[in-house]
Amino acid sequence: xxxxxxxxxxxxxxxxxxxxxxxxxxxxxxxxxxxxxxxxxxxxxxxxxxxxxxxxxxxxxxxxxxxxxxxxxxxxxxxxxxxxxxxxxxxxxxxxxxxxxxxxxxxxxxxxxxxxxxxxxxxxxxxxxxxxxxxxxxxxxxxxxxxxxxxxxxxxxxxxxxxxxxxxxxxxxxxxxxxxxxxxxxxxxxxxxxxxxxxxxxxxxxxxxxxxxxxxxxxxxxxxxxxxxxxxxxxxxxxxxxxxxxxxxxxxxxxxxxxxx
Amino acid sequence: xxxxxxxxxxxxxxxxxxxxxxxxxxxxxxxxxxxxxxxxxxxxxxxxxxxxxxxxxxxxxxxxxxxxxxxxxxxxxxxxxxxxxxxxxxxxxxxxxxxxxxxxxxxxxxxxxxxxxxxxxxxxxxxxxxxxxxxxxxxxxxxxxxxxxxxxxxxxxxxxxxxxxxxxxxxxxxxxxxxxxxxxxxxxxxxxxxxxxxxxxxxxxxxxxxxxxxxxxxxxxxxxxxxxxxxxxxxxxxxxxxxxxxxxxxxxxxxxxxxxxxxxxxxxxxxxxxxxxxxxxxxxxxxxxxx
Numbered sequence: 001x002x003x004x005x006x007x008x009x010x011x012x013x014x015x016x017x018x019x020x021x022x023x024x025x026x027x028x029x030x031x032x033x034x035x036x037x038x039x040x041x042x043x044x045x046x047x048x049x050x051x052x053x054x055x056x057x058x059x060x061x062x063x064x065x066x067x068x069x070x071x072x073x074x075x076x077x078x079x080x081x082x083x084x085x086x087x088x089x090x091x092x093x094x095x096x097x098x099x100x101x102x103x104x105x106x107x108x109x110x111x112x113x114x115x116x117x118x119x120x121x122x123x124x125x126x127x128x129x130x131x132x133x134x135x136x137x138x139x140x141x142x143x144x145x146x147x148x149x150x151x152x153x154x155x156x157x158x159x160x161x162x163x164x165x166x167x168x169x170x171x172x173x174x175x176x177x178x179x180x181x182x183x184x185x186x187x188x189x190x191x192x193x194x195x196x197x198x199x200x201x202x203x204x205x206x207x208x209x210x211x212x213x214x215x216x217x218x219x220x221x222x223x224x225x226x227x228x229x230x231x232x233x234x235x236x237x238x239x240x241x242x243x244x245x246x247x248x249x250x251x252x253x254x255x256x257x258x259x260x261x
Numbered sequence: 262x263x264x265x266x267x268x269x270x271x272x273x274x275x276x277x278x279x280x281x282x283x284x285x286x287x288x289x290x291x292x293x294x295x296x297x298x299x300x301x302x303x304x305x306x307x308x309x310x311x312x313x314x315x316x317x318x319x320x321x322x323x324x325x326x327x328x329x330x331x332x333x334x335x336x337x338x339x340x341x342x343x344x345x346x347x348x349x350x351x352x353x354x355x356x357x358x359x360x361x362x363x364x365x366x367x368x369x370x371x372x373x374x375x376x377x378x379x380x381x382x383x384x385x386x387x388x389x390x391x392x393x394x395x396x397x398x399x400x401x402x403x404x405x406x407x408x409x410x411x412x413x414x415x416x417x418x419x420x421x422x423x424x425x426x427x428x429x430x431x432x433x434x435x436x437x438x439x440x441x442x443x444x445x446x447x448x449x450x451x452x453x454x455x456x457x458x459x460x461x462x463x464x465x466x467x468x469x470x471x472x473x474x475x476x477x478x479x480x481x482x483x484x485x486x487x488x489x490x491x492x493x494x495x496x497x498x499x500x501x502x503x504x505x506x507x508x509x510x511x512x513x514x515x516x517x518x519x520x521x522x523x524x525x526x527x528x529x530x531x532x533x534x535x536x537x538x539x540x541x542x543x544x545x546x547x548x549x550x551x552x
Contacts, residue, residue: 006367011387013364014434017402018391024405032410078298085291097298100305102540104492106512107529111308114315114522117325134305137298195395198494198509202516212397219401219499228405231398238394242386251385257372257442258381 018235025228032225043229050226055207056214060194063125063210067132068189074133075140075185076178082141083148094145098138105198108135113202127203128210132193139188147181184249191241309533316526327523334527343511347531350507353422353497354490357429361437361486362479364430369441369478370471374450392435396495403428403500420502428496433486440485444478445471480546488539492532508532 024032028040047053078097087093100108108131116127155177159169175182197212204213219227245251252258316335319328337343372384391399405411407419407427418424448471456466494509501510508528515525 003367003371007371007384010364010368010434011384014368014391014431015387017399017406017431018394020405020411021398021402024411032405032408074297074301077294077296081291081294085288085294087291087295093295096302099302102488102536103309104509104529104532104536106492106494106509107312107533108305108308110512110516110522110525110529111305111310111312113516114311114526115304115308118311130301130304134301137301141298191393195393195397197396201513212395215397215401216495216499219397219404227401231401234398235390235394239386239390242390242393246382246386251389252381255385255439255443257385257439257446 021228021231021235024225025232027225027228030224043225044233046224046226047230047233050218052206052214052218053211053230056209056211059125059204059208060210063129063132064190064193066129067136067193068186070129071133071136071140071189072182072186075137076144076182078137079141079144079148079181083145084153094141097141100134101138106202109199109202112199116203123205123207125208128200128208131199131203132196135196135199136189136192139192140185143185143188144178144181147178147184151177180249184245187241187245191238312526312529312533315523316530318523320521320523322521325520325522334523335531337524338527338531343528346506346508346511349422349505350491353426353429353505353507354487354493356426357433357490358483358487360426360430361433362483365434365437365441365482368434369438370445372438372442373445388435388438391431392439396432397499399432400428400495400499403431403496407500419500420504422501422505425497425500425505428500429490429493432493432496433490436489437482437486440482441475441478444475444481448474477547481543484539484543484546488536488543491535491539 023036025043026039026041027033027036027043028038081087082090082094082097112127112131113122116122116124119127121127151174156169156173159173160166164172195212196210197216200210201213201216204210209217215227215230242251315327317330317332319331319333321328338347368384368388372381372388375381375384403424404419407414407424409419416423418427452470452474453466456470457463461469491507492509493507494513497505497507498510498513501507506514509532512525512528512532515521515528519525
C-alpha cells in the first residue's frame, strides 16, 4: 500500500513537467499564469509559422532521413556479420561498434567540429549527417543483432537446399524474418536522430541546424509559450511512437523486464 | 539520451552473443559485411583523435590556428577558476546518482514484480516516454515548473544548483529504472517465496533477499548514471542559466563562445576519460557479480 503511494508519487514526478508543458501551450498570454485565464491556439500558430522552426524542421527531415537510410543497411550488415560470422574476440568488436553510446556528447561534438574545420566543411551538412549516422548506428546494430540471434539458420539452409541462390535466400527468407528487428532499428534511428541535440549544436550553423538546436536557441532568447506548443507536438508524437512500439515489439521483452521463469 | 542505457545493454549483448556454426575468425564474408560499419567508426575515431591532438596544442587567441605542443590546456583545467566547475560537476553527479537510485528503485521494483500486465505496460510507457522525448523538450519543461509563473516556490530553484539537481534526477530516472527493473526481473522469485514461507515478513524478504540479489543492477545503474551525469550538458545549460556550470558547459563556452578549441578539447578529454574509466569499472564489476 505504502509502496503503491510512493510509486504513484514518483510517477507524478516523472510526468509533471510534461503536464505543465501541455497546459502552458494553451495559455492565452505571453506571460504564463496558473490556472490559465482561458485557452488559445495562438502559440501553435506561432510555432508552426516561425521561419527558423520551419527551416530547422526541413533540416531535421533531411538529416534524419539520410542518416537513417545510411545507418539501416550499414548496421544490418554489421549485425549479421557479428552474429553469423563472429570475428575473433566478438565482444571487442561489438564494444567498438557500440562505443558512440558512451562517448560524452560534447566530446563527440567538438571532435566532429574540429574534423569539419580541418576538412573545410564547417558550413556543409555532410559532417552533421555523418555524426548522426555514427550516433544512430549502435541502436540499429543492437536491435538487428537480437533478431538475427533469434533467427533459425535451418530455415535459410532449407531454402538453399531447395535451390535458392544466396541473394534469393536473403531476400525471401532472411529479410522477412528480420522484419521486427528492422522495424525497431528504424524506429530507434529516427527517434535518436530527431532528438539529437548536443553533437548537432557543435556541427551546425544557423542555416543547417536541426529542430532541437533551433528550440534551444529559442528557449535561451524568448520566454513566450511558443516553445511549449512545439514541445506538446513533440510529446504527442513520442507517445504515439512509444505506444506503437509497445504494441508491435512488447517493450517489456525488449528490456528484459518481468517474468522469465 | 538513451545512450547510457545502451551502454549497459551493450555489455549484455556482447556477453551473451551466441556463436553459431559459422567458422570462428570471420572470414571474407564477415569482413565485407562489417566493412561499412568499421569505416563509419573510423571517421568517428579520426574525430576523437583530432580532439585529443588539439587538446595538446597551444591556443592562439583570436585564431583557430594552433601553436606547438603544450600541456598548458590541462593545467588550466586544474586552475582555480575552473577547478570550481570540476568540483561542482563531481558533487552534482554524486548527489544525482544517490537520489536517482532512491527514486528509481520503487518504480523498478513495481515494474518487475507487478502481476498486472496492464500496470507494467503503463509504467513502462510512462518511463520510456520521457526517455524518448528529447533533452530540450524535457529541460524546457523543467524551466516552466521551476520558474515562478506556475508555482510560488518558497526558495529560488531555477538557475540554482537545487534546480539543476532536480532536472538531473528526472533525466536519469528512466535509465536507472530500466537497469534496476531488468536486474530485479532476473532474480528468481522462488527465493522470495521461500523466505516468505519460512515466516519472513514482506519488508524483511525485501531487505534480506531481494535487495542483496539486486546489487549487480544497483552497481551498474550507479556507475552508468554517474558517468552519464558527469558529462550532462542540456540540463545544467538551461536550468543553470550560466550560474551553475558543469564540465560540459565549460566545453561549450570555450569552444563556441571563446573559440578556444584547444582549451575546450582538454576539458572534453577529461570528461571522456572519466566516463570511460567508470564504464570500464562497470563492465568489470558486472563481470565479477554475474552468475
